[in-house]
Amino acid sequence: QYIESVKKNNRNDFIHFYQIIDVLIVDDIQLLSGKAGTQDVFFHIFNHLHQNGKQVILTSDKAPVDMIDIEQRLLSRFKWGLSAELNHPDYDTRVAIIKNKLYRDGVEMPEDIIEFLANNIKTNIRELEGAIISLIAHSSFNKREITIDLAKKIVDNYVKHTKREVSIDYIQKVVSEYFQMDVDTLQSKTRKRHIVQARQLAMFFAKKFTKASLASIGSQIGQRDHATVLHACKTVDNLSSTDKQFRKYVEDLQKKLTL
Numbered sequence: 001q002y003i004e005s006v007k008k009n010n011r012n013d014f015i016h017f018y019q020i021i022d023v024l025i026v027d028d029i030q031l032l033s034g035k036a037g038t039q040d041v042f043f044h045i046f047n048h049l050h051q052n053g054k055q056v057i058l059t060s061d062k063a064p065v066d067m068i069d070i071e072q073r074l075l076s077r078f079k080w081g082l083s084a085e086l087n088h089p090d091y092d093t094r095v096a097i098i099k100n101k102l103y104r105d106g107v108e109m110p111e112d113i114i115e116f117l118a119n120n121i122k123t124n125i126r127e128l129e130g131a132i133i134s135l136i137a138h139s140s141f142n143k144r145e146i147t148i149d150l151a152k153k154i155v156d157n158y159v160k161h162t163k164r165e166v167s168i169d170y171i172q173k174v175v176s177e178y179f180q181m182d183v184d185t186l187q188s189k190t191r192k193r194h195i196v197q198a199r200q201l202a203m204f205f206a207k208k209f210t211k212a213s214l215a216s217i218g219s220q221i222g223q224r225d226h227a228t229v230l231h232a233c234k235t236v237d238n239l240s241s242t243d244k245q246f247r248k249y250v251e252d253l254q255k256k257l258t259l
Helices: 002-007 011-019 036-051 072-078 091-105 111-120 125-141 148-164 168-178 183-187 193-209 214-220 226-242 244-257
Strands: 023-026 055-058
Touching (some): 036 055, 036 072, 091 111, 168 214, 183 193, 193 214
């Protein structure tokens, strides 16, 4: 919407529209990183809403102090409100989620199967509910009892399916979000150190998790050649063994890509 408003030269109309709402919810606010124009517009909208007692709800995968390329005047405002960290649900919470889902759907399930699901799907609520729906559907369509063997089959298939979804586009998305930038910035020609390192990590994981050739990886990550990809992989290997912070980047991204 903002880009369209700039193209049509009606930026003020865009700002006015968001200044008259009662509640503004912005997901992934860290993606404003490096976008000076968008940050400036958001600053004015935020100030107007705050001064008029309206509610602003922001989500991010990083705390304000960890965000980069976000104007300080915005970061200071992010700290004004109540911050709440949302972690992965623990075992007891996962059990409660499963039981609540089953109750709402009018389905009964043995306790040992509920415990199996809670023990084996730990990533997020969407995946947990997806597995429950799949398990119920298989039982209903095939007229089979919900057994521990069926639950294992569903979970195994679900995990395998998730792993097959790793693609170069997905890797770029995960790496970009981790470093609080958009994919266009990741693929750009800039030589800023943190962007170059993010691009090299994307190439490294693309080589590790996909069957694409070096030439194909380079082509999809900013139109680079195979030699650039090879250099990137060697650089990541070297920095991982000599730079503690960089090694943490690799470990964090590895976890995100193998969930």
